[in-house]
Every structure is written in structure tokens, then in C-alpha cells.
Amino acid sequence: TQLLEQSPQFLSIQEGENLTVYCNSSSVFSSLQWYRQEPGEGPVLLVTVVTGGEVKKLKRLTFQFGDARKDSSLHITAAQPGDTGLYLCAGAGDSNYQLIWGAGTKLIIKP
């Protein structure tokens, strides 16, 4: 059974600080996605990484896929209150139809 462990589960920091969220597994994924979910809404896709070692940037967010395609990280630079939300990672296994989901990281950025 493939599992994705996300850490930390909860993070509360001040505006302007940097942070990193991790998504780890012992399994290899063909691709990995990061979603952000705000209260009262469904998750929204932020990025998909496919190649081992791949780095993608979305403004102040940097996503990295591990060389072995078993782990990924999300780094936020100079966090802002608007970054507050639940961040979820999801890995695609052998079947592209099925995703393995991490439990999520609840991020709070205090003004």
C-alpha cells in the first residue's frame, strides 16, 4: 500500500517568515501534485511535478520533486496572510486514475 506522509501537520508563523512543507513516501510516484484548500471550498491544484529533481516556481512558492520521485517539498518565501490554508500533496501511482493523498498541512500566517 502506497502512503504519503506530510509534515508538519500544523504550522503557524508570522508574516514575512519562510517555511517548508514536506511530503514523503517509500514508494515511487509517476507524478506528484500540490493542492491548496481554503475553508468552505474544495482543493485547488497549484502544481504538478513529473520529473525527478524537477523544480517549479509559482511566485513565492517553490515546489521540488525528489530525484527518486519518492518525496516532494513546498517552500514559501516571505509568507503572507493570503497563504493561509490547508496544503495537500497527492501522488499518482501506477494507475494514473488513482491518487494517494497526504493528510495535509494546515498553515496559518499571522499578520
Add this chain to the structure above:
Amino acid sequence: EAQVTQNPRYLITVTGKKLTVTCSQNMNHEYMSWYRQDPGLGLRQIYYSMNVEVTDKGDVPEGYKVSRKEKRNFPLILESPSPNQTSLYFCASRSRYGNTIYFGEGSWLTVV
């Protein structure tokens, strides 16, 4: 506007009273699925469908039924709800060849 619409958004019901949560997507997606989201457990897939008349169990199918008679609709049926089915439910869809999953806004279900 491309969207996944689910109803009701909020429901309080009693144990054993059958209920249906509807889901409709307007993107002509082949793939639809239902998830439940519980604190600390993340998203767990209940059922999924790869196309009309094709459905399969996800990770937590017990106590739920689904049907896919039309491509756009994928209702979730709780024949005899129990309190442990109190949760936040999401319907989602995706194109067969795309990798972006589109989620509905969620349905808060409380079973007392």
C-alpha cells in the same frame, strides 16, 4: 464557467434516513469520484467512475452507493446513514487525459 456542483452544501439528518448528495460537472469529464475529508485523515476516496456505467470502490466504500447513468452526474447515496458518516464530502472530476482534478465546494453532512 467550468465547475463541479454538489448539493446539498449542508445537511443534518438522522440515523437510518436515506439521503442522496448530487454531483454534476459541466466539463464533459470522463472521470468522477467522491471523497470524504476528516480531520487528520486527509482526503479518502469513497467511489470513482471512469465513465458512464463504470464505477469502482475506493478506499472507504462501506455504507455508500453510487451510480453513473449520465456522464455529467455522479450521485452519492447513503442508504442508511450512521453517525460515523458525519463528514465533509467532495465530488471531483477530471478529463481522461488531463491531470487537473476539479473539486466541488463540498457538502457538510451531519448524522445524528
